[in-house]
Amino acid sequence: MPIEVRTHATLAETARAFAASRGAHILGGGTVLMRAVNAADPSVATILRPADPVLRQIRTEGREIAIGAGVTMAEIIAHRELGFLAPVARLVGGPQVRTTATIGGNLFAAAPYGDVAGALLALGASVVTGEGRRMPLDDLFRPHAPRAFVATILVAPSRDFHFVKVSRVRPKGVSVMSIAANLPRPGGRLQDPRIVFNGMGARPMRAVAAERALSGQPLDAATIARAASLAAEGLAPEDDAIASAWYRREVAPVHLRRLLEGAA
Amino acid sequence: MAKTPIRFSHNREEKAVFVDEGANLLDVLRRSIGDLTPKYGCGQGTCGACTVLVDGAPQLSCLTLAETVDGRAVDTVAGLSDGARLSALQRAFMDNFAAQCGYCTDGMLMSATALLKHNPRPTREEVVEAISGNLCRCTGYEAIINAILDASQGGARRTG
Numbered sequence: 001m002p003i004e005v006r007t008h009a010t011l012a013e014t015a016r017a018f019a020a021s022r023g024a025h026i027l028g029g030g031t032v033l034m035r036a037v038n039a040a041d042p043s044v045a046t047i048l049r050p051a052d053p054v055l056r057q058i059r060t061e062g063r064e065i066a067i068g069a070g071v072t073m074a075e076i077i078a079h080r081e082l083g084f085l086a087p088v089a090r091l092v093g094g095p096q097v098r099t100t101a102t103i104g105g106n107l108f109a110a111a112p113y114g115d116v117a118g119a120l121l122a123l124g125a126s127v128v129t130g131e132g133r134r135m136p137l138d139d140l141f142r143p144h145a146p147r148a149f150v151a152t153i154l155v156a157p158s159r160d161f162h163f164v165k166v167s168r169v170r171p172k173g174v175s176v177m178s179i180a181a182n183l184p185r186p187g188g189r190l191q192d193p194r195i196v197f198n199g200m201g202a203r204p205m206r207a208v209a210a211e212r213a214l215s216g217q218p219l220d221a222a223t224i225a226r227a228a229s230l231a232a233e234g235l236a237p238e239d240d241a242i243a244s245a246w247y248r249r250e251v252a253p254v255h256l257r258r259l260l261e262g263a264a
Numbered sequence: 265m266a267k268t269p270i271r272f273s274h275n276r277e278e279k280a281v282f283v284d285e286g287a288n289l290l291d292v293l294r295r296s297i298g299d300l301t302p303k304y305g306c307g308q309g310t311c312g313a314c315t316v317l318v319d320g321a322p323q324l325s326c327l328t329l330a331e332t333v334d335g336r337a338v339d340t341v342a343g344l345s346d347g348a349r350l351s352a353l354q355r356a357f358m359d360n361f362a363a364q365c366g367y368c369t370d371g372m373l374m375s376a377t378a379l380l381k382h383n384p385r386p387t388r389e390e391v392v393e394a395i396s397g398n399l400c401r402c403t404g405y406e407a408i409i410n411a412i413l414d415a416s417q418g419g420a421r422r423t424g
Contacts (some may be wrong), residue, residue, distance in 0.1 A: 003286030005331065027329060031309055034327040038307040047286065049329070074321070081300035094397015095375065097314060099321040101326070193292070245326050 003037060007049040012153050014050040016131030018149040024048050026149055028105025029072060029095050032113065037173035042205045043121055048132075055104070055151060058082065064154045066128075069104025074114070076103065088119040088180070091165045093171045104150050107140065111199050112242055115178040116140075118198035121206065125155035141203045142245045160184045166255055168242070175199045178245045179255055181261050183219065190214045194227070197228075200235040200248060209233035210256060219264040228257035268290075270334040274299065275343025281331040290314045290325035293340065301341035301370045312398030315360035316340050318415040322397075337358040344377065351376060354416040360411035362402040372397045376412045384417040391416075 007028075008014040018024055024046040025033055031220040036044045055070035058079055067079055076082045076089040077098070092098055092106070092115065106116040107127070117137075125137045130149040140148060162181045167173035177199035184191050194215040209230035217223040237248035267282040272296055281296045292297045293316070302325050305313035312403070314326040317339040325338075353376055363369040372395055379386055379394035381388065391412045392405075392412045400408060 004266070005285045005329070009333075010403070030327050030329050030332070031324070034288060034329060035308045036290075037329075038288060047329070047331070093309070095314065095394060096315050096322045096324045096397045097309060097319075099323050171393055179277060 003045060003047060004153055005047045005049055007051050009051055011050065011130045012054045014048055014052070015149050015179070017048050017128065018147075018248060021046050021048075024138050026050065026104075028102035029071060029100035031093065031101045032105060039075055040113075048150075050149075052151075061154065064156045067103055068109075069072065069150045073098035073101050073103075081157070082193065084123075084156075084159075084161055085116070085119065086122075086161050088116050088165075091178075092116060093196050103153055105154075107150060111202060111238075112174040112176075112240065114204055115165055115175055115180075115198050117206035118178055118196045119152060119161075119180040120155055121204050122163075122182045122196040123155050123161060124182065124194060124195045125153055127243045128152040128154065132209075138183075138206075141205075148203055148235050160263075162259055164255060165257050166251070174242060177237075177248055177252065179259050179261070180204075181259060183260075184213070185219060190227060191216070192217060192222075197235055199253065200232065200237045200252060202236075202238070205235050206232055206234070207235065207256070214260075219260060224257055224260040224264065225261060226255040231256040266290055270331050272333045273337040275339055276337075281409050284408055285331075287330045288326050288329045289316070289318075289323075289328040289333055289338070292330045293325060293338070294305065299340050301343045302374075303367055303370055305367070305371075311368070311401065312375065312395075313368055314402040315398065317378055320381065321380065322375050324397075331368055339374075341373050342394075344373065352403065353412070353417040356411040356415035357408075360407050360414060362403060362407040362411035365401075368400045368403070372400070372408055376415070379412070380416055386415065387415070 027047050027049045055068040057068045073089040073092045077086045083160050121137050127150045128134050130151045160183045165178040166176045182197045184193045193211050195210050196204050198204040210227040213227040231252040232249045237245040239245050266285050271280045283292050302316050303313035304405050305311035308309050309324050309327045318326045319336050375395050375398050391409050
């Protein structure tokens with residue numbers, strides 16, 4: 001099937017083309033989209049290639065850092081201000097993927113990919129669309145959320161951020177699951193903890209039950225045990241070639257417990 | 265099907281070609297340019313056999329939309345040797361028996377080239393990380409790792 005590729009010089013033009021063409025796909029680095037093209041996936045007929053240089057920029061805006069959707073994993077790893085995200089970006093693919101895969105593309109990469117998206121969700125990040133509309137990442141990941149052309153990701157650095165990726169092959173292996181957690185503890189008690197699992201559903205999902213168990217508590221053994229036991233509640237893991245849904249449910253509490261113990 | 269004209273540097277030589285919309289760089293290199301050194305392995309970014317350098321950075325040519333290299337520099341194994349004179353890295357691969365069937369070799373060589381350019385004295389762990397996106401199914405990684413360490417400025421192969 002013939003594919004149409006349209007390159008636009010400005011965000012506004014891409015946003016207009018995206019709104020006008022229902023089935024259009026936005027090209028980030030291509031590490032997900034080009035697989036579909038190579039497999040002659042009939043759902044990929046129109047590719048929009050946004051060429052606005054703003055998509056490649058990283059800049060500080062108040063206490064947040066604005067990361068253009070076209071910024072690559074390698075650029076995140078190399079950027080001084082993004083040290084808190086570097087451990088996550090470093091675990092994406094191999095070196096050849098990290099030079100091209102983008103932070104914006106990762107938001108739309110189906111599980112088992114999307115570990116960076118999970119980290120951003122745990123950090124309470126927001127996105128700005130090509131039309132300039134700002135929304136929390138939580139809204140973008142809601143079931144049946146309307147499709148969006150993401151131009152910028154806004155995220156505040158955190159010292160309370162923790163991340164673990166569980167995979168079977170090192171150093172490069174796709175996720176059985178990954179867990180991202182932001183665990184601020186002013187005065188020793190957890191305040192608004194956010195725990196996100198990737199690989200426990202089609203999209204990164206917050207472990208709401210575990211978050212509730214942690215909220216307002218000290219990070220002690222009893223709290224950790226309670227939160228870990230609720231790790232998989234409300235999540236919807238699937239069977240795939242990497243692991244079964246059953247296995248994922250069984251090991252999610254173990255990995256969450258280890259992460260929380262490491263953070264304590 | 266519409267064709268898009270692109271120009272890029274291929275192993276330091278300017279090339280101008282028309283590419284099909286949606287064509288990947290690997291197809292353009294192999295079919296339009298006639299450079300058969302990047303290999304088609306999986307077409308989905310798993311094996312690394314199609315690795316080339318784009319502006320010096322390793323990239324999977326099978327997942328690279330061809331028109332994105334317009335105006336950029338693409339380097340492949342075909343540009344490593346000077347005629348019959350192999351590069352130090354290629355000689356090290358021969359000396360260490362780092363190729364059996366040879367299918368992964370071109371990708372391995374390009375990943376190693378990218379590593380050694382930025383890090384002339386890599387540790388063994390850094391070599392392992394650098395080729396972690398390249399699968400080898402028959403030679404075995406040890407010989408490949410030793411070859412890359414041999415070609416590095418440190419020279420002597422290090423184990424452990």
